[in-house]
Amino acid sequence: MSRYLxxxxxxxxxxxxxxxxxxxxxxxxxxxxxxxxxxxxTRRQHSFHVDAWVVLPDHMRCIWTLPAGDCDFSxxxxxxxxxxxxxxxxxxxxxxxxxxxxxxxxxxRFWEHHVRNPPDYWQHMDICRDAPVNLGLVEKxxxxxxxxFRI
Numbered sequence: 001m002s003r004y005l006x007x008x009x010x011x012x013x014x015x016x017x018x019x020x021x022x023x024x025x026x027x028x029x030x031x032x033x034x035x036x037x038x039x040x041x042t043r044r045q046h047s048f049h050v051d052a053w054v055v056l057p058d059h060m061r062c063i064w065t066l067p068a069g070d071c072d073f074s075x076x077x078x079x080x081x082x083x084x085x086x087x088x089x090x091x092x093x094x095x096x097x098x099x100x101x102x103x104x105x106x107x108x109r110f111w112e113h114h115v116r117n118p119p120d121y122w123q124h125m126d127i128c129r130d131a132p133v134n135l136g137l138v139e140k141x142x143x144x145x146x147x148x149f150r151i
Contacts (some may be wrong), residue, residue, distance in 0.1 A: 011068040013051065013115040015124040018077065019059040019107045026057040027105065029146055031088045038083035046076050051121075052128040055146035056135060061128045063115070073112065081106045 020027055028035060035055060043050075048070075051063040066073060085105045115121045132144035141149050 007114050008071045009114055010071045011066055012071065012073075013063060013065045013121060014073055015061070015063050015113045015115060015127075016073075016077070016110055017059060017061050017112075018081075018110040021104055021107050023058050027088065028055050028060065029057050031084070032146060034087035035080075035084050038080045038087065041083060042076055042079045046070075046072070046079070048073075048076060050148060052125050053148045054128045054131050054144065056131060056137070061131055063121070063124055063128060077110055 032055065047067055049065040051065055053062040054060065064073065064076075088105065113124070115124060129141045129147070129149045132138045132147065133141055138144045141147065144150065
């Protein structure tokens with residue numbers, strides 16, 4: 001089994017892409033209240049600052065800044081994914097998911113990028129903001145209701 005080595009930078013600002021297992025699904029926006037509850041409870045237990053967040057039908061893009069001295073973003077994502085998964089109907093799609101006691105909702109991993117400098121930060125903010133427009137979901141970013149950029 002592969003062992004992924006993730007950077008461990010306390011207080012880092014990190015860009016994430018977290019996807020559902022079934023691309024093309026609309027589960028994240030269909031169950032937005034369950035997602036908000038999962039994120040809220042996780043933030044209360046393990047704080048982090050949300051710089052940007054956009055929830056799309058089958059994936060999320062966000063930028064977090066962790067507290068000084070804290071580098072554990074994986075636990076936060078595990079808790080968000082678990083809480084959300086428990087709140088929505090089970091969607092087992094394979095024997096391997098059943099064996100691992102997975103619910104078949106999320107891709108097993110997520111993608112992260114540690115933000116290096118202000119230009120890098122603003123580039124990833126633009127990616128988050130523009131995602132609904134680039135996917136053809138709305139004409140203006142401010143019109144997408146599942147985004148921290150909504151005005």
